[in-house]
């Protein structure tokens with residue numbers, strides 16, 4: 001980490017926060033897995049990640065939600081590895097087969113500056129949870145060199161609020177999945193039985209930091225509808241409305257397809273039927289949630305307010 005002695009004070013995330021994030025890797029409890037291994041000395045936990053950030057790609061991407069992709073694309077940083085490791089992961093070569101290469105936080109910061117030069121609207125950290133320290137470190141370094149892009153934290157939601165608190169000031173947009181409401185499903189598909197108990201405090205911490213999505217800043221909750229599990233969707237939409245309010249911005253996705261090991265897990269070994277997709281969209285319409293987008297097939301089909 002570079003010295004701040006001669007630098008003007010940072011208005012955003014601080015060096016002290018970074019030090020604490022790195023320290024947490026010494027007995028890693030960055031995420032709810034709480035592996036308690038020393039990543040600073042080469043040990044690896046469930047996410048199989050070391051101290052260097054490992055990246056599959058840094059490039060502009062146009063398939064995110066409309067205010068994230070904009071017209072010039074979102075500057076996506078695809079981190080390798082994952083702390084959740086879902087059986088249906090569509091990015092499994094990157095998330096579970098270690099595709100990518102190790103780099104330094106300074107190299108990542110240089111990539112962020114390149115994205116800014118190319119006109120990206122933001123820097124979009126995809127699956128960053130297990131690299132929270134390294135990602136925040138890169139933001140710190142890039143900002144010192146003139147990077148002014150908003151930072152998107154694009155996460156499964158399998159986070160610890162304690163870790164997220166240390167990201168305050170580094171992140172402008174939280175793009176957070178709400179995957180499961182039922183512990184048995186979270187266990188079956190992600191070995192993360194505690195996900196349903198943790199996800200709402202996690203979103204609350206995100207809202208505390210950046211508020212509801214407005215004017216290019218805030219929280220967007222993503223929900224992917226799973227085949228055969230529409231009841232899960234109904235519960236999740238109800239909980240979002242009840243706990244976070246009808247103004248919550250929701251990105252609703254019905255384009256699930258069975259990837260990775262999903263072929264072994266009925267009923268998620270198929271796409272949604274047309275009836276399921278229609279029923280899910282009806283649930284969304286009846287949910288009372290006012291803001292967001294419904295994403296169908298491969299492209300975002302509609303944007304703006306959900307009315």
Ligand code: SF4
Pocket residue numbers: 028029030031032033034035036039044045046047048049083129130131
């Ligand atoms: S970030 Fe990785 S090593 Fe750390 S607690 Fe989570 S899964 Fe374990």
